[in-house]
Amino acid sequence: MREVAVIGVGLTKFGELWDKSFRQLIAEAGSKAILDSGIEGKDIDAMYIGSMSSGRFVGQEHIGALVADASGFSHLHIPATRVEGACASGGLAVREGFLSIASGMNDIVVVGGIEKMNDVAGATATETLAMAADQEWEAFFGATFPGLYAMIAMKHMHDYGTTREQLAQVAVKNHKNGALNPYAQYQHEITVEQVLKAAPVAYPLGLFDCSPVTDGAASIVLCALDKAKKYTDKPVKIIASGQASDTLALHTRRDICTLDATVYAAKMAYKQANIAVKDIDLAEVHDCFTIAEICAIEDLGFVKKGEGGKAVENKITTLDGSLPVNTSGGLKSKGHPVGATGVAQIVEITQQLKGEAGKRQVKDAKIGLTHNVGGSGATCVIHILEAD
Amino acid sequence: MKSNVARFWRQIPQRYNLLGNKCGSCERVFFPPREACPYCRRKSIGKMHDLKLNGKGEVVTYSIIHVGPEDFEEQIPYPIAIIKLDEGPHLTAQIVDCDINDVKIGMRVESTFRRIQEDDYVGAIYYGYKFKPVR
Numbered sequence: 072m073r074e075v076a077v078i079g080v081g082l083t084k085f086g087e088l089w090d091k092s093f094r095q096l097i098a099e100a101g102s103k104a105i106l107d108s109g110i111e112g113k114d115i116d117a118m119y120i121g122s123m124s125s126g127r128f129v130g131q132e133h134i135g136a137l138v139a140d141a142s143g144f145s146h147l148h149i150p151a152t153r154v155e156g157a158c159a160s161g162g163l164a165v166r167e168g169f170l171s172i173a174s175g176m177n178d179i180v181v182v183g184g185i186e187k188m189n190d191v192a193g194a195t196a197t198e199t200l201a202m203a204a205d206q207e208w209e210a211f212f213g214a215t216f217p218g219l220y221a222m223i224a225m226k227h228m229h230d231y232g233t234t235r236e237q238l239a240q241v242a243v244k245n246h247k248n249g250a251l252n253p254y255a256q257y258q259h260e261i262t263v264e265q266v267l268k269a270a271p272v273a274y275p276l277g278l279f280d281c282s283p284v285t286d287g288a289a290s291i292v293l294c295a296l297d298k299a300k301k302y303t304d305k306p307v308k309i310i311a312s313g314q315a316s317d318t319l320a321l322h323t324r325r326d327i328c329t330l331d332a333t334v335y336a337a338k339m340a341y342k343q344a345n346i347a348v349k350d351i352d353l354a355e356v357h358d359c360f361t362i363a364e365i366c367a368i369e370d371l372g373f374v375k376k377g378e379g380g381k382a383v384e385n386k387i388t389t390l391d392g393s394l395p396v397n398t399s400g401g402l403k404s405k406g407h408p409v410g411a412t413g414v415a416q417i418v419e420i421t422q423q424l425k426g427e428a429g430k431r432q433v434k435d436a437k438i439g440l441t442h443n444v445g446g447s448g449a450t451c452v453i454h455i456l457e458a459d
Numbered sequence: 460m461k462s463n464v465a466r467f468w469r470q471i472p473q474r475y476n477l478l479g480n481k482c483g484s485c486e487r488v489f490f491p492p493r494e495a496c497p498y499c500r501r502k503s504i505g506k507m508h509d510l511k512l513n514g515k516g517e518v519v520t521y522s523i524i525h526v527g528p529e530d531f532e533e534q535i536p537y538p539i540a541i542i543k544l545d546e547g548p549h550l551t552a553q554i555v556d557c558d559i560n561d562v563k564i565g566m567r568v569e570s571t572f573r574r575i576q577e578d579d580y581v582g583a584i585y586y587g588y589k590f591k592p593v594r
């Protein structure tokens with residue numbers, strides 16, 4: 072297998088972007104990444120685009136070719152493929168790009184992730200997101216997507232004594248980080264009291280436990296490491312790519328509080344990278360709901376099962392903690408344009424490892440991890456990056 | 460998004476009568492029924508036998524839904540739960556016929572046949588299971 076590096080990154084602002092279309096967003100993120108990398112259109116061997124539900128959100132499928140076209144590459148006839156795995160679509164697109172270079176098939180690949188979620192009414196957005204759950208056996212009976220994570224939270228609180236305040240502290244921490252990120256949807260801090268008093272969505276989760284509905288796009292340029300030096304002095308290596316699946320319905324899982332897809336993808340990734348958990352300097356994890364970050368740090372092996380809430384309370388995961396998590400603001404504060412999220416996580420870790428994360432910079436960051444989940448945990452994709 | 464009615468009537472045995480199935484090789488019980496047992500796989504082919512579940516079980520975890528899909532808006536707030544049936548399988552369903560504050564993890568419940576959704580007031584009405592406390 073050939074080594075693969077990130078040589079360019081690009082992000083749009085995340086938020087309610089009423090004046091920007093689906094095409095404008097992905098073209099903006101893509102051109103930023105391409106300019107950052109120094110490659111030209113003719114150098115691109117393939118494109119992979121992650122999007123969960125462009126069909127429902129903007130009524131447009133067939134977006135692989137559309138994105139190549141919108142980016143101005145139609146005359147180059149670049150192979151362009153859309154990748155879907157619900158909220159993990161972006162991370163899966165990164166993995167497809169990585170694999171295509173590692174295999175020797177391609178040298179340079181542009182990966183994009185996008186979701187334009189505000190062109191439909193809020194109820195339609197909620198209904199569309201619920202399609203990541205089991206439509207026939209969960210959603211049909213009245214389960215909502217926040218409801219599934221709320222049931223994980225209830226069980227976690229029941230089994231491990233995790234508190235409502237500990238859940239709230241995840242949101243507070245991520246908003247604190249997001250306040251330092253000029254691309255974040257919410258660039259302001261919040262308090263535990265505000266989270267606890269927010270309107271209920273699915274008990275015990277309230278509005279401030281949930282990631283928002285967001286428009287946004289992210290892009291990266293991947294290159295075979297042996298060719299990367301031609302374009303950059305600071306390539307960031309992808310030293311592992313792990314992926315795993317599990318049952319679509321939450322109720323069929325081995326354990327309600329454990330995302331086995333995360334456990335297995337992490338095992339695969341740590342083995343590939345030949346590292347231990349203690350070698351990781353920072354991580355971007357999939358905090359679609361506050362409970363999801365607590366489960367993530369447990370299932371990734373950062374802390375023991377059941378101790379995630381305590382770890383948050385003890386500030387292990389804050390920007391100046393021993394293992395900073397979601398320095399970008401995470402899905403909660405940076406925003407969660409579903410298909411873009413997995414790619415945006417790579418953007419954050421790349422900037423951190425290059426020392427270009429501004430006020431969010433983690434000192435001496437050498438190895439970073441991204442963790443992207445689809446649905447309530449049926450898909451997980453993990454990447455580990457290292458400064459070259 | 461409305462679907463053809465066939466999408467719903469083909470699930471009637473499961474949703475009306477809690478019809479699952481049992482692997483003749485390892486005796487595990489599944490709901491909804493599976494084409495093959497995920498544990499025995501090829502050994503289970505032709506040995507998956509229908510089994511009507513008795514509809515009794517206990518609440519594994521639950522939530523109270525305050526922001527619901529359009530079809531459920533009139534019922535808000537309502538409890539939704541993961542239930543472990545006595546025969547083994549888990550499923551997701553609403554808890555009814557009790558105060559929402561009385562729903563608890565570990566509570567004994569039994570299935571009850573109810574209206575779940577409908578396609579407006581001239582469309583199909585979809586029925587299925589909800590669960591109520593065992594009294």
